[in-house]
Amino acid sequence: MVLSNSPSDGEAQAQLNTLVGGLVVEVLARLGVSLIVSAPGSRSTSLTLAAAENGKIDAISILDERSAGFFALGAAKASGKPVALICTSGTAAANFYPAVIEAQISNVPLLVLSCDRPFDLRNCSAGQVIDQIKLFGNNVNAFYEIGLPENTDSYFNYIRQTLVHSVTKANGLNKGPVHFNFSFREPFICSDPKSISLKLEQLLNSHANVVAKITEHSEPSISPEPLLVEKLTSHRKGLIVVGNAQELANNPDSIKCIAEISHALGWPILADVLSPLRNSQQLLETSTLITHYDYFMRDAEMSEELQPTAILQIGALPTSKVFRAYLKSFSPVQFLLGNGFKNIDPINAHSIPLIATIDALSSAIGPCQVDENWVNSWSNLECDYSARVDRSIQSADFKFEGKVTRLISQYLPENTDVFLANSMTVRYAESFWQKNTTNNSIFCNRGANGIDGTLSTAMGMAHNGKPSLLITGDLAFLHDSNGLLNTHSFDGDLLVILINNDGGGIFEHLPIAESDHFENYFATPQTVNFNQLCESHGVNYQAVEDAETLLMEVRSIAGNGLKVIEIVTDRKNDVKTFYQINHPNTDAN
Ligand SMILES: Cc1ncc(C[n+]2csc(CCOP(=O)(O)OP(=O)(O)O)c2C)c(N)n1
Ligand SMILES: [Mg+2]
Structure with missing residues (x-):
């Protein structure tokens, strides 16, 4: 031409x-x-x-x-x-x-x-x-x-x-x-x-x-090797571990298949906050969904009793150090479900790539003999620890970030996407995000764990998408405050919950917190007035100091465009409360 x-x-x-x-x-x-x-x-x-x-x-x-x-x-x-x-x-x-x-x-x-x-x-x-x-x-x-x-x-x-x-x-x-x-x-x-x-x-x-x-092209279904299915189904004491598996959010059928696999094998599902499973109605109704494993695995005796012989890993392994130590001490065989291109075993375990799609694996697993005691021990502990965390949260002050996170998971309406910033935000969510039936998806830039690009990623997620909510720390928000420039081309509803603890709260959990250089070189508190920052970008801002106002804001995201609400917390107090409830093992990255 x-x-x-x-x-x-x-x-x-x-x-x-x-x-x-x-x-x-x-x-x-x-x-x-x-x-x-x-x-x-x-x-x-x-x-x-x-x-x-x-x-x-x-x-x-x-x-x-x-x-x-x-x-x-x-x-x-x-x-x-x-x-x-x-x-x-x-x-x-x-x-x-x-x-x-x-x-x-x-x-x-x-x-x-x-x-x-x-x-x-x-x-x-x-x-x-x-x-x-x-x-x-x-x-x-x-x-x-x-x-x-x-x-x-x-x-x-x-x-x-x-x-x-x-x-x-x-x-x-x-x-x-x-x-x-x-x-x-x-x-x-x-x-x-x-x-x-x-x-x-x-x-x-x-x-x-x-x-x-x-x-017109759709993703092909990949059937698993029958011999591997035989090996997998020979275990009675197994666990399905779903870590950072944000991609499942766009594939609701896969959640149904995970529930079916869990039911057929009699294996509980341990779900990280970065899998959509914690918000899945289907899983709450049909399977044993475990979210407080981090708490009860700290107890040595209890973890002995809960010794698995096999793991089916879907997505990245949960980052919890306690959980990884638990796996290392028992060395179960780990079946890594995926397309085989990516090594998803960061602990060099006894792992076997199981190349298959979730739907094909679910169809390949027939009825199995189930160990009811195994399933029941896990679900009893889950109920017990869920109640314990509830009690601790009820008695905690609203200004405790863990409480804010738990309240958000309880208040969040259906049809809302969630984005979690890196640093303590995602860790508090891992510990305190309560399972629910909203079917909401949770996203986080957990590939490289950067605090850069947080606001912009959340705005992209919400642009022409569902009403959305971002929970972010103050430094992560400031790192990407240029995202506020996009307010006028942005077409969507995003509520930003800005947890302002005056610097990097995550570093309070590390030995460096004792150093004389801590505030200047690690916590690095900034002096920005968030109200004025938002005002100069034409963005709606509100300070929130109680649970009722938080509830109102979380329930009225739709139709409100971009809005920032600031909750001022105290990073030093938060560490103490967190340790009291959780004895955390956290690393800054
Ligand atoms: C691009 C990038 N730079 C530096 C870091 C290291 N880092 C991890 S958390 C953190 C502080 C984050 O502070 P804030 O967003 O206020 O969250 P908080 O720790 O208070 O929860 C920093 C600097 C990182 N992860 N990514
Ligand atoms: Mg902070």
Whole structure:
């Protein structure tokens, strides 16, 4: 296909860039990408304009690429679908790096489209040029250097097919980020973009069948090796351990299958707060769901009595040190359920990869002999310890963060997504999040455990999504306060519960808390007035000091856009209360 009119060189170049931009965005739309987040810049003009013009895709602009990266990450996490990012040349793409790393570790499909100068302007001190080739190293599923636009059918076919294959790499069995480095030659603005739309339409008509196939593609079911199923089902004293398995949020059928597996084997389910299981109605009704294991495993005698011979691990292993020590002391055989690409055994246990999908494993397990005593011992302890924690929480002050967390888990309405910041927030949730029947999903950037990008990820999650709630510490909030700049392009409802303990409360749990340098170099209290910070960004703010107001806020997220509520706590008191209730074993990371 050749562009018509023999326009001037500059006009022909601008037309070609416009056509390529339109083709890229339209192919992405047809492949199922529904959100493009772009950051302003000139080299990326053709892609950005195409995104803005393409009616099928939601295109938003975010100034700070670091924040944009996390926003896209949050949107992809919540939807389970790939989200595209566009940026200009220079350091812009480098600012996507932390979000790309998190996406890679936590298997989130991101398509990063960086733009670059053409080959003749690289390595010669031209402005705004850095080496963008394989910028993200091994932190992406694939890298594609996209050749300079050419006005030929073979170039257009190459673009289409590269996108088709790359989306499979981002969104296939082992989800993760994919990086494309596009190069564009100036100029970018053509005088008659309408004529290009017509050409694009003709071009796409000839591509329709190839691209449509991918959207119809669904994840294949993988059956387990029968011999391994035989081994698994030979154990009476087993546990299903579901750690950080946020991806299950987009697959409600898998929760049903886990319940079926638990029922058939007679194995209780130990559920981390970062699996959606703690909020699953189905699991509360049909299985033995254990959430207070961290408490009763501290008791040596009790853990002897609860000695498992086998573990079925789904998702990452829970981070609880007590739980990991318990596994190490009994060395049960650990069946690691997954597609086999990823080693999910951080304790180098007696582990066996069990390559299968949850649905296929559930179908492969027939009726088994169940040890009722085993199941009952676990459920009795769960009831006992749940009541103990309830009593401690009731007598604790509202300003104890563990209490705030438990109250939120009790107050939260259905149909609400939750995002937990790293640091003490996720740890308090692990200890105090009460199981419930809301079916809500819980997310956290628990791949690389960064406190960067917290607000932006939560905003991305809530953008055009469910009413959502973020619980964050003060430093995590400030680290990403640029996320507040996105208020005006953000379309959703997000209640931010800001736990202000005047610095990094997590470090109070470490021996460094005794050091003279503690406040200056570790706790690092900041001096920002959150009310004023919110006001200057046009964001609604309220200080909350009691449970009734918290309840009211948590029950009225829908329709209120972005709102920040601040609860001031005391990190030194919190440590004491936490130890009294829980004897924590925490590490700052
Ligand atoms: C990007 C990044 N920088 C530094 C850290 C180390 N770190 C872990 S927790 C923490 C303090 C967080 O403080 P805050 O958000 O107030 O939570 P709190 O500890 O008070 O619960 C820091 C600096 C990190 N995890 N990620
Ligand atoms: Mg703090």
